[in-house]
Amino acid sequence: DQQVKQNSPSLSVQEGRISILNCDYTNSMFDYFLWYKKYPAEGPTFLISISSIKDKNEDGRFTVFLNKSAKHLSLHIVPSQPGDSAVYFCAASGAADFNKFYFGSGTKLNVKP
Amino acid sequence: DSGVTQTPKHLITATGQRVTLRCSPRSGDLSVYWYQQSLDQGLQFLIHYYNGEERAKGNILERFSAQQFPDLHSELNLSSLELGDSALYFCASSAGTGGPDTQYFGPGTRLTVL
Numbered sequence: 216d217q218q219v220k221q222n223s224p225s226l227s228v229q230e231g232r233i234s235i236l237n238c239d240y241t242n243s244m245f246d247y248f249l250w251y252k253k254y255p256a257e258g259p260t261f262l263i264s265i266s267s268i269k270d271k272n273e274d275g276r277f278t279v280f281l282n283k284s285a286k287h288l289s290l291h292i293v294p295s296q297p298g299d300s301a302v303y304f305c306a307a308s309g310a311a312d313f314n315k316f317y318f319g320s321g322t323k324l325n326v327k328p
Numbered sequence: 329d330s331g332v333t334q335t336p337k338h339l340i341t342a343t344g345q346r347v348t349l350r351c352s353p354r355s356g357d358l359s360v361y362w363y364q365q366s367l368d369q370g371l372q373f374l375i376h377y378y379n380g381e382e383r384a385k386g387n388i389l390e391r392f393s394a395q396q397f398p399d400l401h402s403e404l405n406l407s408s409l410e411l412g413d414s415a416l417y418f419c420a421s422s423a424g425t426g427g428p429d430t431q432y433f434g435p436g437t438r439l440t441v442l
Contacts, residue, residue: 258433313428318370
């Protein structure tokens with residue numbers, strides 16, 4: 216049973232535009248969420264996180280939004296750059312075991328020059 | 329470079345065999361996690377060790393086992409291998425501060441079972 220879902224396997228955007236990656240979760244006990252970026256032949260790299268006490272967290276070009284009532288989070292990248300082309304995973308954990316993360320299946324972002 | 333090392337990078341073996349994957353965490357990190365990524369799937373959490381002790385188990389098969397040694401490196405043992413065990417296996421480490429930690433991932437070991 217997939218508790219974290221990324222329903223878009225791929226996304227293509229033009230350089231300079233906004234990329235919006237979406238993630239849904241089913242477990243209402245999740246209270247900590249992260250986004251990881253993965254390039255081919257490398258391990259995932261931490262990008263940004265948010266706890267359930269917030270609805271937005273911003274770090275440079277990357278902003279994560281959390282909608283607890285909808286059990287939905289999104290990652291916005293503005294402006295998108297070709298170097299952002301990678302697979303993006305969202306992950307979630309709950310207070311019961313905050314270091315046990317559940318990952319989505321990933322969205323492959325392609326930023327076209 | 330995350331500072332997490334995994335060996336070997338690639339492993340090809342036959343069904344029924346046993347393999348050992350090795351992970352060295354970042355300097356100072358006490359927690360080690362193992363994940364499995366099958367084709368087109370997300371990362372499936374397998375197991376978490378903190379300072380030598382097992383802390384959490386995910387969907388880890390009984391044929392799989394892991395341990396963390398006193399020097400904090402970890403090994404994941406996979407036995408009676410099946411074709412479906414072919415996957416990327418990632419190790420991650422974190423400081424183990426007691427709260428949600430950022431996990432730093434190694435480059436992974438690609439296991440192919442023929």
